[in-house]
Amino acid sequence: MGSEPRLLVVDDDALIRDELEGLFASQPYQVNCAESVNEALDHLSEHEFALALVDVRIGGKDGIELTQRIRDRWPEVDVIMITGHGSIENAVEAMKRGAVDYITKPFQSEEILIATQKALDRRRMQEEIEYLRQQLQDRYSFANMVSRNAEMLEVFSTLEMLARNDVTVLITGESGTGKELASRAIHFQGKRKSGRFVAINCAALPENLLESELFGYERGAFTGAVTDRVGKIEHADGGTLFLDEVETISAPMQAKLLRVLEERAIERLGGNQKIDVDMRVVAATNENLEKLVEEGRMREDFYYRINVVPVHLPPLRERVEDIPLLVSEFLRNNPLAREKALNRLSEKAVNQLTAYEWPGNIRELSNVMERAILRAKGDTIREVDVPTGKMAERNAGPKLSYDLPLREYLKGAERDYLSRLLTKHQGGIAPCAKQASVDQATLHRKIKAHGLKANDYRQNGKGGEGR
Numbered sequence: 480m481g482s483e484p485r486l487l488v489v490d491d492d493a494l495i496r497d498e499l500e501g502l503f504a505s506q507p508y509q510v511n512c513a514e515s516v517n518e519a520l521d522h523l524s525e526h527e528f529a530l531a532l533v534d535v536r537i538g539g540k541d542g543i544e545l546t547q548r549i550r551d552r553w554p555e556v557d558v559i560m561i562t563g564h565g566s567i568e569n570a571v572e573a574m575k576r577g578a579v580d581y582i583t584k585p586f587q588s589e590e591i592l593i594a595t596q597k598a599l600d601r602r603r604m605q606e607e608i609e610y611l612r613q614q615l616q617d618r619y620s621f622a623n624m625v626s627r628n629a630e631m632l633e634v635f636s637t638l639e640m641l642a643r644n645d646v647t648v649l650i651t652g653e654s655g656t657g658k659e660l661a662s663r664a665i666h667f668q669g670k671r672k673s674g675r676f677v678a679i680n681c682a683a684l685p686e687n688l689l690e691s692e693l694f695g696y697e698r699g700a701f702t703g704a705v706t707d708r709v710g711k712i713e714h715a716d717g718g719t720l721f722l723d724e725v726e727t728i729s730a731p732m733q734a735k736l737l738r739v740l741e742e743r744a745i746e747r748l749g750g751n752q753k754i755d756v757d758m759r760v761v762a763a764t765n766e767n768l769e770k771l772v773e774e775g776r777m778r779e780d781f782y783y784r785i786n787v788v789p790v791h792l793p794p795l796r797e798r799v800e801d802i803p804l805l806v807s808e809f810l811r812n813n814p815l816a817r818e819k820a821l822n823r824l825s826e827k828a829v830n831q832l833t834a835y836e837w838p839g840n841i842r843e844l845s846n847v848m849e850r851a852i853l854r855a856k857g858d859t860i861r862e863v864d865v866p867t868g869k870m871a872e873r874n875a876g877p878k879l880s881y882d883l884p885l886r887e888y889l890k891g892a893e894r895d896y897l898s899r900l901l902t903k904h905q906g907g908i909a910p911c912a913k914q915a916s917v918d919q920a921t922l923h924r925k926i927k928a929h930g931l932k933a934n935d936y937r938q939n940g941k942g943g944e945g946r
């Protein structure tokens with residue numbers, strides 16, 4: 480659209496057309512006139528209009544019907560209806576069919592100009608809202624990931640930066656935190672997106688199969704190798720190789736992969752020819768690899784080769800502010816939810832979702848929402864089905880009520896705070912004390928006073944004192 484909004488006047492009365500044309504031409508508007516429905520449609524196909532002023536009767540034809548057609552085919556064009564002789568029924572009908580306003584004949588120039596300005600202002604405001612909504616979307620999302628958590632927003636900008644180069648990336652995070660999604664984002668937002676994204680789950684295959692899967696083989700390399708076969712690494716040439724659950728790779732395989740990463744070339748099993756591969760490598764793990772190196776379960780040289788740039792995805796319980804955002808994303812993208820026009824959650828459902836710890840993170844939230852969508856009646860999700868295990872119980876606690884004396888209230892809040900802190904640091908006293916800015920002895924005393932036990936928050940011996 481040009482800088483001046485374009486208006487369309489549709490009326491079979493030449494006097495009115497001329498009057499309006501003259502009026503609008505004296506203003507910062509462009510204007511076209513039509514004396515019939517067909518002429519109006521021609522104009523509409525040819526130019527981008529901001530607004531149409533349509534007479535209720537056009538050469539025996541129904542202007543209201545034209546209004547409806549305009550709203551259907553050119554929803555961005557607003558319509559003001561011009562109705563004759565104070566016919567209020569026509570005006571009401573026109574508004575029902577999507578006109579934004581109506582003017583009754585005979586009219587004053589001033590009246591027309593005000594109505595036109597009002598309609599254009601409203602439009603501009605709507606465009607502005609749409610623009611802001613878009614911006615918000617852009618700000619809180621990257622590729623298919625959404626988040627409004629500060630740490631995650633930093634992850635997004637890191638991923639965006641990584642997409643632009645070829646450096647090897649190690650993505651860490653608990654199960655279901657979005658590691659695969661993040662690695663896809665790196666690939667599909669980057670210059671290698673026209674190459675393949677080759678994902679290999681290292682845990683899914685026994686060592687010998689993993690090797691032939693990765694490296695491919697030549698005919699006769701082993702019994703059963705009746706044809707040549709291109710491996711995943713070669714497939715990733717020009718693209719990205721995603722090594723999922725990289726911690727499960729055996730030491731001998733680590734050595735072989737290390738050589739590939741260093742030389743950027745492979746030999747197929749049973750082959751003796753070097754084949755160059757130009758690929759970006761992204762590895763993912765939900766283990767602490769540094770610890771595995773310390774324990775001698777991962778080669779140090781391999782670790783350093785894959786851990787060039789680490790990206791950590793925080794668990795969902797550390798970004799509860801993302802739960803509403805994710806839930807609305809799931810509702811928006813779920814066909815059944817759209818069909819059912821599900822767009823609300825009861826307070827109970829919201830409380831359930833935010834009190835739970837989400838050990839399975841976003842994948843678990845997605846599954847819980849899917850079940851809730853299936854069961855929901857009406858436009859509201861009334862409750863969700865989350866496990867009430869040990870984790871959930873100890874955090875739910877009694878609801879703090881304002882009816883309590885202040886001292887009781889504060890006591891409850893302190894217990895709640897400590898419990899969440901212990902959960903976050905998996906019972907580690909040192910990091911809890913640090914975050915709470917108290918010394919460890921004080922923290923110990925408070926935990927004891929509330930009848931909590933740091934040990935209850937430790938998982939299989941992990942998260943001990945020293946963490």
Ligand SMILES: Nc1ncnc2c1ncn2[C@@H]1O[C@H](COP(=O)(O)OP(=O)(O)OP(=O)(O)O)[C@@H](O)[C@H]1O
Pocket residue numbers: 623624625626652653654655656657658659660661765805808841842845
């Ligand atoms: N930030 C996010 N926004 C929207 N959806 C997300 C986000 N993060 C993860 N998901 C969704 O959650 C699910 C799990 O993500 P993904 O498979 O990437 O996790 P993962 O860390 O690889 O899990 P695992 O360790 O179990 O393999 C997917 O359905 C994914 O689309």
Ligand SMILES: [Mg+2]
Pocket residue numbers: 658659723
């Ligand atoms: Mg995964």
